[in-house]
Amino acid sequence: MLTHFKNYDFKQFDFDKKVVGICGLNGKGKTNLLDAIYYCCFTKSYFSSDAFNTQFDKEGFRLEAAFENSETKQHVICIHRAGLKKEFYLNDVLYDKLSEHIGLLPTVIIAPDDIEIITGNSEERRKYIDATICQLDSEYLLNLIKYNKILQHRNSHLKQEAAQGKIDESLLEILDQQLVEPAQIIYNKRIDFTAKLLPLIDRFYKQIASSDEVIQVSFESKLKNKKLEQLLIENRQKDRAIQRTSCGIHKDDLVLQLNDQPFKNIASQGQRKSLLFALKLAEYEMIKEGKRFSPLLLLDDVFEKLDDVRMKNLLDWVCNNNEGQVFITDTHKDRLVNEFTKLEINGQIIEL
């Protein structure tokens, strides 16, 4: 149930089939509807900050949703009012910390701008890794929040030192010490996680691209060769000069290569899309394995992005080999209905 959320004034939906096709012309609210589902799972929008989620001219929004699988039923309510703290309820109990909700309703989304994970800077890839591990491991999320807080503090301290022209060595040492522990925990978990994730990416890429191209995906971190304590000391002077922290787990990356070259420099559009889907399906698989049930899958305008064969492979895999509910948006109803018929999917079609 969506109230004053983006273009929705008030609207209720029932998604009672395993595969749900959402169709409507551009601007009808397909992406916004997926985002409302995403919101209920992650306590935030995938696309925009809360200031942009409230319907224009309204004071706030409300989302309410019931999630049900064979074992449990969860009821979520989110109330956001301008200027007030967001209220998020699970089964009528208000969350103290929103982070406690993450992972309860595991979800994977694939949206058009996600191609940035392949072509954009390392921040996009860290977000991808974090979003996946956070859903599986609450300790990871807590340490990430802690690390980012201390990092922010350290960076503003470096700026302040520069502005005041005074050095406070002891405070910097304390901040460095505080950074080390959460950084090590996050680093260890990223190493364990990527060791399992990378072979899956490789497998899915071969499957989607139906080719033998050699892709190499590796996890890179400066912490591989040195402890963070050491790195912070070695870079202290540099950090003071640039007024921010130049090394740490906030610089880790997933390095993507095709035939030994940076992937984004040489890959075609089709190859990029194949790799994006490989990353996302690997995420799906990791979550499914960790949770022992399939996450929700939100596919925004994926028909625009893949050719017929790849699309058929993908849909067949997600709809017919998994238990989880799948939501697919498309501007063309006929195309959705056709795909469903071809794959013998008994899906639900919602027209906006």
Ligand SMILES: Nc1ncnc2c1ncn2[C@@H]1O[C@H](COP(=O)(O)OP(=O)(O)O)[C@@H](O)[C@H]1O
């Ligand atoms: N905060 C908001 N209040 C009212 N309308 C909004 C808000 N944010 C986005 N919209 C409207 O939502 C529409 C886009 O919806 P979207 O879900 O992206 O459509 P599509 O069906 O193409 O995916 C646009 O017309 C946009 O103006």
Ligand SMILES: [Mg+2]
């Ligand atoms: Mg859209």
